[in-house]
Amino acid sequence: MDFTVESATSAVVGSFDATPDPRLREVMQVLTRHLHDFVRETAPTVGEWNTAIEFLTEVGRWCSDTRQEFILLSDVLGVSMLVETINGHEGGTESTVLGPFHMTESPRRELGDSIDLIGGTRVCVVTGTVRTTSGEPLADAGVDVWQCTEDGFYDVQQPDRQPAGNGRGLFRTDAEGRYWFRTVVPSSYPIPTDGPVGTLLGATDRHPYRPAHVHLIVSAEGYEEVTTHAFVAGSAYVDSDAVFAVKKNLMVEFVESTDAGAAAEYGVEAPFVHAEFDIVLHERS
Amino acid sequence: MDFTVESATSAVVGSFDATPDPRLREVMQVLTRHLHDFVRETAPTVGEWNTAIEFLTEVGRWCSDTRQEFILLSDVLGVSMLVETINGHEGGTESTVLGPFHMTESPRRELGDSIDLIGGTRVCVVTGTVRTTSGEPLADAGVDVWQCTEDGFYDVQQPDRQPAGNGRGLFRTDAEGRYWFRTVVPSSYPIPTDGPVGTLLGATDRHPYRPAHVHLIVSAEGYEEVTTHAFVAGSAYVDSDAVFAVKKNLMVEFVESTDAGAAAEYGVEAPFVHAEFDIVLHERS
Numbered sequence: 001m002d003f004t005v006e007s008a009t010s011a012v013v014g015s016f017d018a019t020p021d022p023r024l025r026e027v028m029q030v031l032t033r034h035l036h037d038f039v040r041e042t043a044p045t046v047g048e049w050n051t052a053i054e055f056l057t058e059v060g061r062w063c064s065d066t067r068q069e070f071i072l073l074s075d076v077l078g079v080s081m082l083v084e085t086i087n088g089h090e091g092g093t094e095s096t097v098l099g100p101f102h103m104t105e106s107p108r109r110e111l112g113d114s115i116d117l118i119g120g121t122r123v124c125v126v127t128g129t130v131r132t133t134s135g136e137p138l139a140d141a142g143v144d145v146w147q148c149t150e151d152g153f154y155d156v157q158q159p160d161r162q163p164a165g166n167g168r169g170l171f172r173t174d175a176e177g178r179y180w181f182r183t184v185v186p187s188s189y190p191i192p193t194d195g196p197v198g199t200l201l202g203a204t205d206r207h208p209y210r211p212a213h214v215h216l217i218v219s220a221e222g223y224e225e226v227t228t229h230a231f232v233a234g235s236a237y238v239d240s241d242a243v244f245a246v247k248k249n250l251m252v253e254f255v256e257s258t259d260a261g262a263a264a265e266y267g268v269e270a271p272f273v274h275a276e277f278d279i280v281l282h283e284r285s
Numbered sequence: 286m287d288f289t290v291e292s293a294t295s296a297v298v299g300s301f302d303a304t305p306d307p308r309l310r311e312v313m314q315v316l317t318r319h320l321h322d323f324v325r326e327t328a329p330t331v332g333e334w335n336t337a338i339e340f341l342t343e344v345g346r347w348c349s350d351t352r353q354e355f356i357l358l359s360d361v362l363g364v365s366m367l368v369e370t371i372n373g374h375e376g377g378t379e380s381t382v383l384g385p386f387h388m389t390e391s392p393r394r395e396l397g398d399s400i401d402l403i404g405g406t407r408v409c410v411v412t413g414t415v416r417t418t419s420g421e422p423l424a425d426a427g428v429d430v431w432q433c434t435e436d437g438f439y440d441v442q443q444p445d446r447q448p449a450g451n452g453r454g455l456f457r458t459d460a461e462g463r464y465w466f467r468t469v470v471p472s473s474y475p476i477p478t479d480g481p482v483g484t485l486l487g488a489t490d491r492h493p494y495r496p497a498h499v500h501l502i503v504s505a506e507g508y509e510e511v512t513t514h515a516f517v518a519g520s521a522y523v524d525s526d527a528v529f530a531v532k533k534n535l536m537v538e539f540v541e542s543t544d545a546g547a548a549a550e551y552g553v554e555a556p557f558v559h560a561e562f563d564i565v566l567h568e569r570s
Contacts, residue, residue: 002531002532002533003363003366003370003529003530003531003532004370005367005370005371008363008366008367008370008529009363011363011529012362012363012529015363015489015491015525015529016489016491018489018490018491019488019489019490020488020490021488024488024489025489026327027327027329027333028489030323030326030327031323031327031362032362032363034319034320034322034323034326035319035323035362035364036363036364036367037319038315038316038319038320039364039367039368039371040367040371041315041319042311042312042315042316043371044312044368044371045372046368046369046372046383046512048312049359049364049365049368053353053355053356053359056341056344056345056355057345057348057353057355059341059345060341060342060344060345060346060348060355061345061348063342063345063346068338068342070338070341070342070345071338074334074338077297077316077317077320078288078293078294078296078297078300078317078321079320079321079324079334080334081288081293082290082293082321082324082325083324083329083331083334084331085288085289085290085293086290086324086325086328086329087330087331098331203304203305203306203309204300204301204303204304204309204310204313205303205304205305206300206301206303227331240300244288244293244296244297244300245288246287246288247287247288248287
């Protein structure tokens with residue numbers, strides 16, 4: 001009957017023995033073991049544990065329809081990225097974190113449309129082809145993109161200054177698997193630091209910046225969906241991303257182009273910035 | 286630069302290297318290792334991880350001035366009890382969980398006062414002496430008590446049916462270290478199950494009940510404060526407390542007494558229930 005530092009874990013693990021769903025049972029029992037190991041190793045005082053409870057409560061208080069502080073916490077602890085990496089598919093484009101800003105549905109747009117609704121200065125064309133691991137183009141694949149402005153803000157962060165859907169678009173590839181759209185070159189930016197996760201970063205002397213990137217979720221019937229980024233090669237913070245999401249294979253050159261023919265084709269004026277990011281989807285197993 | 290399942294932990298642990306406060310640095314680095322081990326061992330899908338994020342968000346949503354769902358979560362995972370046990374003091378009265386209901390200040394009361402403001406049926410007198418580990422009585426020690434009604438509810442759970450402070454009292458021991466007060470015999474009760482922690486208990490086929498108990502926090506100048514319970518010996522659920530807080534040494538016999546002299550002394554009518562719970566405080570180190 002007695003609960004001791006030694007017997008604690010088997011008592012709690014045992015309490016989950018009757019869980020009908022075997023996966024839930026496994027997760028709760030493994031969680032209990034690691035959580036108790038963490039507590040035994042750090043031996044928090046009651047005051048320290050209360051501080052942890054208050055921190056989690058505060059994280060909860062900051063969550064709203066347009067803010068997900070728990071995802072942010074998972075991000076800065078590298079957990080989101082670890083989960084993405086564990087679920088990656090050999091041979092397909094590497095995945096990276098979803099991040100906290102994919103909270104509104106991207107508006108459906110036509111190939112070639114601009115997702116920049118506020119008129120940025122460094123006009124950019126992003127192009128690419130979605131293919132299978134054997135190189136076949138995938139027609140009618142969904143390419144959901146979202147990114148920040150040249151100033152480093154997403155639409156949901158500036159409801160007064162950006163129309164909803166700015167920097168967002170849901171495209172479908174053409175018969176040759178191609179997608180293309182107009183935008184602006186995104187900026188590096190700090191993750192939101194006005195909440196408890198920002199306080200944690202400050203207290204641990206970590207900067208909150210992410211290197212510049214365009215988010216993508218690419219999907220096609222019968223293939224594994226991939227959540228990834230196109231990172232702007234050479235951007236600040238590529239070696240110290242606050243959420244650990246950088247992978248070498250996701251670095252994309254955003255190149256200044258003076259090709260007037262290409263500019264006309266994409267409906268922009270030369271010079272413009274061109275980024276090409278091809279995607280490989282893995283067949284669903 | 287690449288983040289892999291193998292390199293993930295050292296990257297995140299390293300990000301905390303510059304934390305100025307050594308204790309915070311230690312806690313964050315140990316947390317990172319155990320959290321990543323948990324993720325690697327369970328290998329959650331992205332959907333499962335989202336479910337975990339939504340669960341924590343929901344726990345946060347249920348927190349208010351009168352509800353602490355994160356403490357409840359910590360309780361049902363045995364973590365609150367583990368922290369209390371780690372911080373126990375050899376030779377002193379054993380500690381147990383604070384629980385989620387010590388959220389309002391207990392009203393200051395005089396020795397012998399009743400904390401039952403609504404007129405329960407099984408009138409009970411709780412008495413005891415607070416002593417040092419060498420047996421010396423401790424005068425003017427603070428004895429903060431709180432308990433549920435005979436129906437199993439705390440005042441904060443029934444603001445319409447119980448006056449604030451019902452079942453609560455802050456007493457000070459007399460010159461001989463004694464405390465005594467009138468109350469009713471508390472009931473076993475379920476922890477709140479209308480929130481996400483209740484949903485978790487349901488999904489894992491765990492019952493939400495706690496054996497009957499009176500909460501106490503006992504403190505004296507120069508001594509370690511103890512947060513503990515007096516459990517009603519023989520109560521239902523003493524072998525399967527939902528929050529794992531039972532310790533053999535905290536079992537107290539609540540005895541039916543027909544002693545008319547004692548009844549008069551305590552200002553109750555015979556027969557009444559008498560419980561004696563002595564407390565030993567450890568000197569502050």
